[in-house]
Amino acid sequence: MPDLDIKISLHETINSGQIFLWENYGNEWFVLDGNDIIMGKQTPFEVITFSKIAKNFFREDDNYEKILKDITKDKIVKKATNRYPGLRITRQDPFQCCISFIVSSNSNIPNIRMRLQKLCRKFGKKVRFQKRDFVLFPEPKRLARATLQELKECKLGYRSKYVLDTSQAIASGEVDLDELKKMKYEQAREVLLKLPGIGDKVADCVMLFSLEKLDSFPLDTWMLKILQKYYSNNICIDKKSISKKRYEDIHQNVLEHFGKYAGYSQQFLYKMERDLNEKRWL
DNA sequence: TACTAACCTGTACG
DNA sequence: ACGTACAGGTTAG
Numbered sequence: 001m002p003d004l005d006i007k008i009s010l011h012e013t014i015n016s017g018q019i020f021l022w023e024n025y026g027n028e029w030f031v032l033d034g035n036d037i038i039m040g041k042q043t044p045f046e047v048i049t050f051s052k053i054a055k056n057f058f059r060e061d062d063n064y065e066k067i068l069k070d071i072t073k074d075k076i077v078k079k080a081t082n083r084y085p086g087l088r089i090t091r092q093d094p095f096q097c098c099i100s101f102i103v104s105s106n107s108n109i110p111n112i113r114m115r116l117q118k119l120c121r122k123f124g125k126k127v128r129f130q131k132r133d134f135v136l137f138p139e140p141k142r143l144a145r146a147t148l149q150e151l152k153e154c155k156l157g158y159r160s161k162y163v164l165d166t167s168q169a170i171a172s173g174e175v176d177l178d179e180l181k182k183m184k185y186e187q188a189r190e191v192l193l194k195l196p197g198i199g200d201k202v203a204d205c206v207m208l209f210s211l212e213k214l215d216s217f218p219l220d221t222w223m224l225k226i227l228q229k230y231y232s233n234n235i236c237i238d239k240k241s242i243s244k245k246r247y248e249d250i251h252q253n254v255l256e257h258f259g260k261y262a263g264y265s266q267q268f269l270y271k272m273e274r275d276l277n278e279k280r281w282l
Numbered sequence: 283t284a285c286t287a288a289c290c291t292g293t294a295c296g
Numbered sequence: 297a298c299g300t301a302c303a304g305g306t307t308a309g
Contacts, residue, residue, distance in 0.1 A: 017304065105305040111292055112304080157290025162306085199306045220304040243284055270304085286309090295301085 008058050009086025010040045015281040016271045018090055018209050020100055020113045021120070021137065028130075032120065032137050033057060034093025037129050050129045058088050071265045074258060076230045080268035089267055090209055094177035095170055096137045097210035102162050102197035104205075110280060118154035119143075144171035162197025169195055177211070185213050200247040208263040217254045217262040219247060226273050231257070 010029045014022050021032035031038040037050035038057045049055065072078040081087075099119070104112045116137075123138035123146060143151075144167040151160035169175045175195065180188040188211055192203040201218050208216035217223070224242070227235050227250075235253045242250065258265040274281075 101304080102306090104303095106289075106303065107291080107305085108293085108303040110303095114292080152290085155291060158288090159290075159306095197306070201305060205304075218304075222304065245283070274304095288307090289305105291303100293302090296299090 007064055008088055010042050012084045012087040016267060020116050034096050035136050037134055039130055057091055059091050067261045067264055070259055071261050077265045077268055080272040084271055087271060089264055092210040094210040095140050097206050099163055101202040101205045103156060103159055115155050122154060140167050140171040143167035165196045181212050185215055214261050214263040217251060217266045222270055222273055226269050
């Protein structure tokens with residue numbers, strides 16, 4: 001019996017480029033999230049965590065209908081919401097989210113996944129959950145005392161130094177990611193941008209997927225392409241890459257056009273355009 | 283302030 | 297085969 005009133009689609013959500021460490025076994029989906037594991041079953045819908053703490057990983061607490069009503073004022077977004085019913089933004093562990101997107105720079109999804117898996121295997125704790133073996137994502141303090149050599153063995157390349165320095169800043173308490181949840185977008189952004197390896201785009205990803213900033217709108221190469229393709233009348237983008245000042249300008253324009261749930265709009269648009277271009281999600 | 287080149291690495295393509 | 301280009305960007309100059 002297909003669920004006609006599907007509120008959360010595990011398949012669409014997990015296959016939308018916001019999560020890299022996941023596995024699917026039929027009806028069951030497992031997502032690595034910090035020192036926890038999220039297991040979702042699609043039908044009947046159920047979410048169980050390794051920690052037994054409910055954390056609304058799929059943002060079950062969002063008023064999805066209200067958000068859809070708001071973002072579908074835009075016709076292109078409306079089309080995407082019809083195509084991907086149940087696509088959600090996730091609420092991820094902030095540290096894992098930081099490292100994941102630092103590692104994502106100038107790379108592609110299969111490669112990002114490979115690096116993160118190597119990080120887990122080298123530094124993560126082994127656990128057993130639902131009769132399966134997993135290795136958790138490493139804790140900040142563990143990565144903080146890794147060597148550059150070890151990180152390079154995980155194929156992080158020049159990102160190794162960024163991962164090490166950022167891990168140290170977080171492990172030492174110099175930057176408290178949980179504190180950023182309480183701040184406004186601009187304030188949290190300012191703090192994140194001080195961390196090495198975190199620039200405009202990565203900061204937006206971290207804020208959208210782990211720091212409760214639904215007004216974040218990561219501007220990657222795909223989103224720039226999308227804005228040029230569908231929104232050239234509303235938002236002017238002349239080049240392939242953009243400068244720092246331009247990024248802030250465009251974000252302001254984007255917010256005015258898409259509204260306070262711009263992050264959700266972004267996820268639907270991103271998902272649609274990637275699929276249109278037959279890009280891999282794993 | 284705005285713009286560029288360099289950057290690790292795996293994979294897809296010619 | 298084997299070389300080249302490119303991928304959810306960031307940084308230094």
